[in-house]
Amino acid sequence: MKKRLFSLVLASAMVLGALTACGGSKKETKAETTATETTAAADESSESAGDKILRVASEDPQVPLDMQLNTYSLIMKITDNTTESLLLTNPQGELEPTLLAEMPTLSDDKLTYSFTLKEGVTFHNGAPLTSNDVKYSLERMVKKLKMASLLEKVEGYQDLFDGKADELSGIVVIDDTHFEIHMAEAYTPLLSALSTPYCAIYPAEACEAAGDNWGMTELYGTGPFKLVSYQTGVGVELVKNENYHGGEVKLDGISYTFIDDPNTGVLEYQKGNIDVVYLDSALYPTYANGELKDELYSFNPVGGYYLSFNVNDIPDVKVREAMTYAIDRTALCDSVLFGTASPNSNFLQTGLIGARDDMEQFEYNPEKAKELLAEAGYADGYDLRITVNTKYPTSVKIATAVQAQMKEAGINVEVEQVDSAAWTDMKKSGGVTCGIGNWYVDYNDPDSMLYPVSDGRVDLNSIFWHNDEFKQLMIDGVQTDDDAQRQEIYARADEILTHEEFAVAMLYNETLFYLKKPYVKDFEVTFTYRTMFKDADIEK
Template sequence: MKKRLFSLVLISAMVLSSLTACGGNKDKETKAPSETTAAAETTASAAATGDKILRVASEDPQVPLDMQLNTYSIIMKVTDNVTESLLTTNAEGKLEPTLLAEMPTLSEDKLTYSFTLKDGVKFHNDAPLTSADVKYSLERMVKKLKMSSLLEKVEGYEAFFNGEAEELTGIVVVDDTHFEIHMSEVYTPFLSALSTPYCAIYPAEACEAAGDNWGMTELYGTGPFKLVSYQTGVGVELAKNENYHGGDVKLDGIKYTFIDDPNTGVLEYQKGNIDVVYMDSALYPTYANGELKDELYSFNPYGGYYLSFNVKDIPEAKVREALTYAVDRKALCDSVLFGTASPASSFLQKGLLGAVDDAEQFDYNPEKAKELLAEAGYPDGYDLRITVNTKYPTSVTIGTAVQAQMKEAGINVEVEQVDSAAWTDMKKNGGVTCGIGNWYVDYNDPDSMLYPVSDGRTDLNSMFWHNDEFKQLMIDGVQTDDEAQRQEIYAKADDILTHKEFAVAMLYNETLFYLKKPYVTGFEVTSTYRTMFNNTDIEK
């Protein structure tokens, strides 16, 4: 899956609240067709006078509200309420049909999925949802999105991705409500991949006609809320979809106000101008025991931060093991990260298939690190360069803390700070000896978590690590649907990665926070960071 590394950008933007826009808004002033504008003005008026308008503070994406173009979580906060995928992963981590009448059926050879669309579903422009819209939307994702590799096991993907075919032949329209997806090989997480926001279904005719205006002045989905307006530098307004196929929507609308500074967002919340605000973890100590403590909520996204080692520069497993023991994870979580993270030594955390509760946890042991270095031929210490991307301040903070911790083990660390352009180039060319990475699942499956270190893709993380057994386990894991077997497969793969080969040194899993007014009910954020307000209500 060639380009899924951009999920790092997505989640880093979420955690650090410091997104630098990619793309632009040059078409912002372009007017939509007059009838669309009139409808939007009518809806906007209704939203403005509604009794239940949820006010949410959000960062300004400065790019189209289109998850098939930009994989930023700050876009997903909005589009999760406007557009929908065929399936959804619920808060319990289970798949359920959204735009489908029932869960898809799978052929005996596990290569053909058969789908039936839910009756009567319409887009916000009143166009009926059809199988042709599904085919158009998934093909559009392959053409435009960094995440298109989610469909790489679909028959005909390579030819379509490379521009050698005009359609993705594996997606076959049977009739308006039935379609099939044929796979080139067995891939059991496929339905989970279809539940991601990148696989949102758009009305083909309207999306194509909108061109660059899609996600700026026009965005039609099937979700519980309709886009009224989007203005960079200001915010987004959504209005209730009165004909939502999923049942009654309790809110009259949602108003997102763009506030990039975390402190300002909390201040506006305290003033009563905002109902929900996602809080920067650095602010947690200030409010954890204060007057807002009863309005502070948390969630744990699946994923976390780790040190990735370039095995061309650090070929000795014992050296990589020494570096693993030279990090004080507890101090990092308690002191540097204000108690908003928990130490981690395995890539798969509790809640994901493959996680092992009794796996060894690496305590800070500089003496053992020294012994391992001596065994590897470095009795007088070791020099290490850690490269960090200055776009993400958390990485700089971690690098500085690890520099001080490793000194106790005789490891002299140079923290090299580079901008995003240099970071990308250095990773591609193997110029990062040790990097600080983060990774979060796109869907609730261990394949999504272990993806960045899958064989053939490690160059993206400057690791250049290969292990035949690990590679085969990753293949086996997506070719069986037996949960017990998959648990064993992924547990073994994680053990090879983090406890035998030490290709990465996992550091911590995060806890993230948001403030919510007491009168806001029925709202939560899932571990895959989906933020949906269709069950939210305001009870004053």
């Protein structure tokens, strides 16, 4: 197996940054086009585009290809190649300008960022990139709410978020290529936040006109590939952007085939119908030492899986602590994940500012869990419902294993399996008592790992947890660029979250795998889970 590890360069977020953009349209609707017709049209389109068509297996997102609406990494795997943000975090963890002529400048008081757009950049529909498009796109992200908190320190954020204003007053357009972002208070990870796929820049006029069709039948970006078609249940077809501002694009196109079953994906790879396929951890032992071992690659995303506790349903800290000791993390990694993961009880893993080696790594101790439950008044046992999204088979496996483990501690677990739509609705309404989630950094900063559980931000994990000290630490952490201070701040925040309040129970950090044909060159997945084929080539 060939292993690709990515270093985490912990430089100041003030001098780092970066991201990617979108494309194309297809006028037929799903109701008007059969899967066979769509596939045939896509094949014809791909053949006419050229010979170098990279074929990638992908799960079916079943939602618009719009990272401002969803946080699913499987959408990002596609949109990384069509849409771009102002900046990009490279594989070394450093920020680079993407749609900017140079890195932004920052005023002495750390409150005003000045930007200059790159000249001559056009969207896939031919419209030129302007400062107005930037302002529109970032305001749209706030209005869509999913990841609005990335810009919460920008002047005027709260009024726009609350619907009291129509614009984000802190984004000031100077002319077509120059704009400023004024901060209400210092926020040192801003440039890193702008490098995420959620801050993709869209053409204002076209995006607004498309309405709900954006990301389905219409999607225009500035990226190296343009959207030809997106058919739920079938796949996505992209073609080379001949006018790409970032240099030569070697591939003629990318063809994504939606294959939800991991075994089927590998089978299609072995048949020669797929060039790149992500490997389920359950399949790793089969191929790690087999005939495909030289085509097996790995990467280590910064993040991992955890249990999240809705503190409204489980208000007693001792109960949540008991659940932490009722999990056998080592067994999860060895048996359920076949040795492809590392047990961890800390939310921040090694490589991020704030990570600590001296905090307790919780061992499986059902007897201690029973004692804690008894102290909380549950000497006769405790009933717990764990809800999982069936879109992610790993979550179902974890829940089933945890169900058996917790039984030894007197915790009777009911595993509730729901689809993606129900999962989203239940999280919003507080209907998830205990969920299994996974989270990975979007940029190389501890704020990126911790902000989903921060009070006052979008509650991605449905824990409804508040702690005054934690909240203040999260404020302090983004107002300084001193790494030593930030290490102390975020280490304490992690301690409160996972070792004092037990609002979440971290389970493990994982290694992920994919198979890649030998003739696919110059491509690898980064630690931020970014999947970009801009420099990839096919050499047969």
